[in-house]
Amino acid sequence: MDPFVARRARLLGAVAVVLLALVETAVALVAPHLAPTDADGRAAAAEVRSGFRAGDLIVAAPGWADPILRVHLGDLIPAEVAGRLDDGRFARVWEVSQRGARSEVRGQLALERRFGALTVRRIERPAPAVDYDFVARWADARVSRRPARGPVVACQNAGDRIQCPDISYNFVRRQIVEVDQKLREALLAQPVGDATVVVEFPAVPLGRTLELGTGLHNTWMRKEAHGPVDLRVFVGGAPAASLTTRNEDGWKRTTIDTSARAGQTAPVRFEITSPAPQARHFAFAAEARG
Numbered sequence: 001m002d003p004f005v006a007r008r009a010r011l012l013g014a015v016a017v018v019l020l021a022l023v024e025t026a027v028a029l030v031a032p033h034l035a036p037t038d039a040d041g042r043a044a045a046a047e048v049r050s051g052f053r054a055g056d057l058i059v060a061a062p063g064w065a066d067p068i069l070r071v072h073l074g075d076l077i078p079a080e081v082a083g084r085l086d087d088g089r090f091a092r093v094w095e096v097s098q099r100g101a102r103s104e105v106r107g108q109l110a111l112e113r114r115f116g117a118l119t120v121r122r123i124e125r126p127a128p129a130v131d132y133d134f135v136a137r138w139a140d141a142r143v144s145r146r147p148a149r150g151p152v153v154a155c156q157n158a159g160d161r162i163q164c165p166d167i168s169y170n171f172v173r174r175q176i177v178e179v180d181q182k183l184r185e186a187l188l189a190q191p192v193g194d195a196t197v198v199v200e201f202p203a204v205p206l207g208r209t210l211e212l213g214t215g216l217h218n219t220w221m222r223k224e225a226h227g228p229v230d231l232r233v234f235v236g237g238a239p240a241a242s243l244t245t246r247n248e249d250g251w252k253r254t255t256i257d258t259s260a261r262a263g264q265t266a267p268v269r270f271e272i273t274s275p276a277p278q279a280r281h282f283a284f285a286a287e288a289r290g
Helices: 001-032 037-053 063-076 219-224
Strands: 057-061 092-098 107-116 118-124 130-133 142-147 170-178 182-189 195-205 211-216 229-235 238-245 252-257 265-273 282-290
Touching: 037 063, 037 107, 037 118, 057 063, 057 252, 063 092, 107 265, 130 195, 170 282, 182 211, 195 282, 211 229, 211 238, 229 282, 238 252, 265 282
Parallel strands: 057 092
Antiparallel strands: 092 118, 107 118, 130 282, 142 195, 170 182, 182 282, 195 265, 211 252, 211 282, 229 238, 229 265
């Protein structure tokens, strides 16, 4: 390399290092002044409480600020709301944001007020009714194990779960699960080798859509194994969806159009399989919405 070019490259590298150090120093000095104070949090919480209605949703933006939000408003975020399938069922959403962040909730802006470093917004929009919550109605399910060879094995309600015989981990239960570093309330249904785990709800009042969320529970188990989990969904005996969940998918959302059956009651069946079921803690949640 030409000596002049080499010296120039070294000089540019040194300048880049110095600039990076200056930027990081500036961020370290400025960031504390941009962060909301405890007084900001109390004032924002008071605004939310003054207009909060039962059934409202409260979210933080950016999402990593959620633990801070709960310090002030956690009593208004019950477990079933914190672990919600998604935000679609909520007609009124309170957003507490900082640093210009916005949540993914869309709708009409009904209110916006600033409290120091925090901004409170209330977003309103039409929201579908939930005709059937599969997680809340978990005890309605009929669970069975269908081996590749041999007879179907029926499973029984054991109080906090529906347990299948002979295999301790072959059960379905309502549980707070961790998917993609976030807690969800879902049905935990682990796949079994050389068999299909069937979870059927015999009488579901259908709306226009069937909303589905799927994921793999437990960060340590996701590190332990990498086998996919396959899910087939049947509505009224007809195939409605087929999807595969992998470690990297996080909480995968799927919408199934049931508008042709809206207003009808029909069985909904979930069939769970995996070619490599070891350490596959499969979780899913579903809602029939009008």
